[in-house]
Every structure is written in structure tokens, then in C-alpha cells.
Amino acid sequence: MYTQGLDQAGNDKQSGVETAEQLAAFQKRVDAEEKIEAKDWMPEAYRRTLIRQISQHAHSEIIGMQPEGNWLTRAPSLKRKAILLAKVQDEAGHGLYLYSAAETLGVSRDQMVADLLSGKAKYSSIFNYPTLTWADIGAIGWLVDGAAIMNQIPLCRCSYGPYARAMVRVCKEESFHQRQGFDIMLTLCRGTAAQKAMAQDALNRWWWPSLMMFGPNDTESKHSAQSMAWKIKRFSNDELRQKFVDVTVQQAEFLGIRVPDDELSFDPESGHYTFGEIDWQEFIDVVAGNGPCNKQRLEKRQYAHNEGEWVRAAAQAYASKQAARAAA
């Protein structure tokens, strides 16, 4: 049940101190792989962690519409344009599923939107990079959505029911995103030398930021251990990053383009690729708001929100008028 009103009523009963018995009983449910539902008792820290994670995830989907939206009017064919439009619409949809899931935890939609617009809330660092060529649209689908799938598939088994259910829906659609991206890359790589160079350039620019999407190394990750214990997270950042590298390097080989990492090599013993060190300073800078497009992304979202105000006001006025008429 996604019912905010009931949710808040539930909160009143839980105010006060969390007892050791309550916490132990909760952990026992989680350990038994029981799903936690919106109105169930949960530790405040669990609630806060989920609100933070789900709302950031939602914001990422909404901001993520911008780098791709940039190419909607310049897609190279009507077919590509229709596909891209469908993909961008999906991102909006994903944002909405996730906002709904976050709302079940007692935070309001308006509050989350306000936090995004004020710059208080974070979103995925990847969307602060520019889309300079059409090949970037291919690279985003292939790499960024590919990395997102690695992260999101385990989230379908997250202990919090509404989040897990939203992720099932998202993952079904995400697979289309990744394939359409790979399809763009493949077409470019089978095209002229200039087109292939464009694909290589996009891989060069998107590879490292895609690896950063998995977050800090396990040794540096602040929230990981607790999230794993609560079964919000199923795999560590480094495990997921390794999985992504293993599958993606082979796809790059198929495309005939080079992953921009001199230290990349296959280790036959472990069966995994070893790869170079990520530039963590760049990651920290982008998260802190100093990436290439942070300012532009936020300003565009604020602009869209402000420009849409009259539409929301008109819809509200119409609804109030209809309601008044029906009552009369």
C-alpha cells in the first residue's frame, strides 16, 4: 500500500525510543528475508537511509532526462528520435515510481522536489557531464544504463517492499535502454572512420564517469555495512563495479573500440579484468557541485519547474471548480 496518510498515522505510534527488542525483532525479519512494508515498524535510521537513497535515485532519473533530451531535436533519423523520446519518457516514469516509493516512508513529494530545486538533495554524479555528440547518446545507453542495471537488479530484492517493487518495473524497462544504446554504438562502429572515431571519443569520455557511478571503494564507503545488514544493498560497490567491467570490456572488444585504461588486463587466474585507479578527486569534485554541468542541470530544472507553475495552478483551479460544482 502506498498510502501516505496511513503512513503518517503509523508514525505517531512509533514516536519515542526504539528498544533493543524492537531492533532485534526487526533485524530478525530482515534476516528471514521478510519484506518490510510501509506501515510496518522500522528503525528511524532505516527509514532515513531509504528516504535518502530512494529520493536521490528519483532525482537522478529526473535530472538524467537532460543530457539525453539535449539530442531529441537532433537525432539522426525519425526512428532514432522516436526511440530517444520513449527513453526520456521512461526516465520520467522511473522518477515517478521512485518518488511514490519514497513517499510511503512519510516524506512528501513537494518536500523532495523542493530539496532537489534548492540544491540540497544529491543526484547521480554521471548526469553532470555534457552530451557533446550523438555518440554520447549511444554511450549513455550502453554504459550509464548498463551500470545502472548492475546496481538496480539486486535492488529488486531489497528488504523494503515498495522500493523493490518499483525496481522490478524499472529494470524491465532499463534493458531496452541499454540495448538501444549499444545499437547506436554498433551502427557508428560499423559506419565510416569518422563515425567510429566519434564512438571511440564517447567511450573515452564516459568510461571513467561510468565506473564512478558505483560509488566510493568499499574501504571508503560510509553507509555500506549497515545497508548490507538491512538488505537494502546486496553487493558492495566494488563487487558491482567489477561485474560491470567484466561484461562491458568484452562488449567494447566486439565493437572494436578501446577502453581508455592502460592498466586494463584480463587475469586468467581470477577470471576478472583488473583495471586502473579511478580519479577520485574528480568524483569528489563532481559530487560537491563542481562538475562540468552541475550548475546548468539545476538551473534548467528550476526553470522548467517555474515555467510549469501556471499549468499546475490551472489544473488545481479547474479541479477545485469541478469539485465545488459537484458539491453544489
Add this chain to the structure above:
Amino acid sequence: MSKQEWPLYEVFIRSKAGLSHRHAGSLHAADDQMALSNARDTYTRRSEGVSLWVVRSDRIVASDPTETSAFFEPAEDKIYRHPTFYEIPEGVENL
């Protein structure tokens, strides 16, 4: 920010004739009609349904999760409601 937060609606989808409507998620809308259009755009972009229900979340009456065991307890001790309660002698068939 909209001056007044739009009400929350729950969305139910019948995926095909012969199946019941199933809860899909929720959304905000200014009125019922908008809730229906938004539900279509948000939850059925890939032909997931042949019928949609939307209902305002605050109109749903729900059982209380803190009272779950007491609420459902009356069914617990009536094991004779299950066919496995009855012992059928060897040799009796089609029962």
C-alpha cells in the same frame, strides 16, 4: 511549488481480461480524470493493461499492521477449514 499538494491516488491495472486488477503504484493528480491519464502514461507505456482503476489513497480503509496477529487470529485455530484436517482411509478414492 504548487500551493496545495495534489492528492495521492493508488493505481490498479488489469493486465488482461480474465485477471483481476492488481496494485501497480501511486501518483499525484489534481483530479480523478487527470489521475487516470497520468496512470496510463506512468504505468501502461508498454501495453501493461486493458483496464485501469485509480482511487484516492485517503479513501482506502486498511487494517492496522501493529494489530495484524490479533486481527487475523480468529482464522488461526480453525484448522478444520482445510481439507488436510480430515483423514481419509486407504482405498477411498476421488475425494
